[in-house]
Every structure is written in C-alpha cells, then in structure tokens.
C-alpha cells in the first residue's frame with residue numbers, strides 16, 4: 001500500500017539546481033536507503049519533502065491527497081507534519097527538556113494530549129529505544145548515541161506514517177553507531193516505514209528493502225536492495241560501490 | 250571621627266534608607282520588569298525578522314543607546330510637561346528608566362536568542378509544533394537562561410542609575426542624601442554613607458543573582 005509519492009522535485013538555492021527532478025514512491029513498511037556522495041542533494045531532498053525547505057517544483061501524494069510542493073500553505077504543512085517524523089543528523093533534542101519531556105512535548109503542545117497519556121506513550125517509546133533508565137536526564141547529560149535514541153523515540157511517539165532519517169549516525173563516535181542502528185533495525189522489523197539517508201553500507205544492505213543512489217541532484221539508480229548491491233545496472237552505481245569497498249579496506 | 254559626625258551619620262541612616270526602600274527599590278523593580286517585557290518583544294521581532302517592526306526595533310535601540318539617560322529623563326518629565334502632559338515624577342522616572350533599560354536588555358536577549366542552536370526550531374516543527382510554540386517553550390527559555398547573568402548586571406547598574414531621577418524631583422535615596430548634606434555640610438561622610446547603602450542593595454542583588462543562576466542550572470549547555 002502506497003504511503004507517499006513525490007514526483008519531479010526541483011530545488012535550487014543561489015546557484016544551479018541542487019535537485020533536478022527527483023521522484024520517490026514509498027510503500028507501507030518500506031525501508032528505503034538513500035546513498036550518494038557528499039553534496040549530492042540527499043539532505044535537501046528530505047528537507048524539501050518535510051517542508052523545512054520550499055521546493056521550486058514537485059508534487060506530493062500523501063494520505064489520499066495531492067499537494068503542490070512549491071505552493072504549500074501552512075495548514076497543510078502542519079497537517080502532514082503531524083503524521084511524519086524526522087530524525088536529524090545532530091539529534092536536535094530540546095536542550096531545556098529531559099529525555100521524557102522531549103518525547104512528550106510534541107504530544108502535549110501540538111496534539112493537546114493530556115500529560116498522563118503523553119507520558120504513557122513516551123515511556124513506552126523510551127523503552128523501545130532502551131532509554132527508560134535515563135528518562136530524566138537532560139540532553140547535555142547524554143551521549144550522542146543516547147541523544148539520537150531519544151530523538152528516535154520522539155519521532156516515534158507521534159505515531160507517524162513514515163519517518164525520515166538524515167544520516168542519523170554520522171555525528172556519532174564509531175562505538176556508538178551500533179546502538180542507534182540496532183534501534184532502527186528493530187523499528188524496521190516491526191514494520192515502520194522509513195526513508196534513511198545513510199553512509200552505513202551494512203545497514204543499507206541488511207535492513208533496507210530498496211536502495212537509491214543519488215548524485216548531483218538526480219536519482220542514478222533505484223532497485224531492490226539485493227539487486228542494487230549485487231547486480232547494479234548503472235556504471236555510476238558500480239563506481240560508487242567499488243569506491244566504497246576500496247575505502248573500507 | 251568626631252562625636253557630632255557619628256551622630257549625624259546615625260541620624261541620617263534611616264533618612265536615606267527609607268527613601269531607598271520607598272523609591273529606589275520600587276523604581277528599580279518596576280522599571281526593570283517593564284524593561285524585560287520591552288526587551289523580549291523587541292528582541293523577538295528582530296529574531297523573527299518581522300518586516301516593519303524590525304526596523305522600528307533597530308530605530309528604538311539606536312536612539313535610546315545613543316542618548317544619555319539624563320536627557321531622556323528630562324525629555325519625559327520636563328519636555329512632555331511643556332506639552333501639557335505633566336506626569337508625576339515617579340511615573341516619569343519609571344517610563345524613562347524602563348524605556349532606556351529595555352533597549353540595552355533587548356540587545357542582550359537578541360544575542361541570547363541567536364546563541365540557541367537553530368536545529369531545535371526545526372525539530373519542534375517536525376513534531377508538529379508551530380513556530381511560536383517552539384519559540385515560547387523551547388527557544389526563549391534557553392535564551393533567558395543564557396541572558397540571565399548579563400541581565401543581572403543590567404539590573405545592578407540600573408539600581409545605581411535610579412540616582413539620576415533625583416534630577417526630576419523624585420525624593421529617592423540620592424536626593425535624601427543631598428538634602429542632608431545641605432543641612433549638615435558633611436558631603437564626604439554623607440555621600441560615602443549613601444554609597445554604602447547602594448552597595449548594600451547591589452550586594453543583595455548579586456546574592457540573588459547567584460541563587461537564581463543555581464536554580465536555573467538544572468540543565469547545562471555543552
């Protein structure tokens with residue numbers, strides 16, 4: 001069942017187009033890995049489809065409705081965001097709130113949920129990311145990996161149809177990457193729909209069901225994960241994968 | 250020290266302290282509270298880049314910071330008086346002090362707002378909160394925490410600036426001291442005495458500042 005479809009997304013800042021006609025269709029339960037070299041437009045793409053940037057052109061189908069990405073009104077943006085989650089590279093936890101409050105904030109403030117109900121949900125999500133024992137810690141008292149797990153719980157608590165991850169482990173020390181990827185893997189196995197920009201090839205290979213290579217603002221190749229890694233069609237995909245494997249050695 | 254001088258000092262102590270409690274402290278407290286409201290609003294319209302208001306805010310800060318408080322006091326009290334708007338001196342003092350202090354504090358608050366990592370605004374939006382909700386519940390509290398020490402400094406310096414309102418006939422501490430000097434011809438002792446009382450007041454404020462900082466340090470920035 002289709003959850004989201006975006007088509008022909010274009011975006012430029014000051015100079016040339018950063019996104020040149022990018023399209024993506026996401027089914028329920030999909031875990032889509034977006035790979036690509038630095039500067040290829042991956043972050044910009046995620047930001048455009050969650051309206052942190054305004055796209056120059058493009059359409060979106062979500063929740064039974066069509067939207068024009070270049071002319072979104074505030075109410076539609078708010079309504080869509082109520083049903084999507086976003087996990088940032090640098091966590092962006094609310095620094096004046098505890099782990100628990102970080103998770104309840106969106107429920108209480110934006111969804112007018114009662115405090116008790118919100119805390120019930122938040123505790124459940126913190127348990128899922130194994131952060132219950134640190135629920136009263138402030139972000140400054142948590143490691144990067146712990147902060148990112150709280151950020152994932154915060155995104156999950158709003159019961160989103162889809163979660164976007166923008167390089168969720170790139171800011172982490174190597175020994176902390178595993179715990180965050182572990183949490184994401186659990187979410188995937190529980191059927192969460194996820195679009196993940198990542199440089200973690202093992203995660204892409206083992207957890208995603210579809211992989212995308214993005215370069216210079218276009219999608220070079222999109223394929224089921226096994227095909228993408230074992231039998232890539234495009235020369236640029238082969239070059240990208242061989243560059244990564246030589247880098248890994 | 251002669252017995253006469255000691256007698257004068259003891260005698261004048263309550264005569265200075267009481268106007269301090271009746272005028273200096275309320276002037277400081279009320280004006281600073283109003284200044285804070287002005288400061289937050291003026292800082293916010295700049296931070297949020299609200300078109301017309303932003304320019305108005307810059308203009309306000311430019312004028313107030315570029316002119317002496319004493320001149321501002323005279324304009325509000327004597328100047329407006331000439332136009333028929335004769336304000337009670339205490340009220341004129343509060344207006345001038347809060348408008349003056351608001352401009353300085355606005356810059357403090359604006360800098361503090363800008364020091365809060367911006368990603369949190371986007372994170373707020375991504376969990377469905379509006380821009381204003383995120384400002385009010387996430388960004389502003391952190392900015393005020395950052396601004397607390399410099400704002401406390403402003404408060405202490407404002408306490409001392411209230412001595413200027415003696416010039417518009419408010420019978421606060423400094424004017425009380427001037428009157429005693431006129432009567433006793435002991436400027437050195439009396440002006441040192443009033444200085445000591447200002448010092449007592451500002452020491453109390455410094456103490457409160459420490460307490461406040463401790464209370465606010467539940468979360469630390471990294």
Ligand SMILES: Nc1ncnc2c1ncn2[C@@H]1O[C@H](COP(=O)(O)OP(=O)(O)OP(=O)(O)O)[C@@H](O)[C@H]1O
Pocket residue numbers: 013014018036037038039040041042043044045
């Ligand atoms: N706000 C902005 N203003 C101007 N240029 C921008 C802005 N955001 C991104 N860009 C430019 O757009 C291009 C794509 O950036 P983007 O962050 O989307 O790449 P990316 O694929 O996420 O890279 P990385 O793997 O390094 O995160 C870059 O050249 C970047 O400089």
Ligand SMILES: [Mg+2]
Pocket residue numbers: 042043044166167
């Ligand atoms: Mg990026």
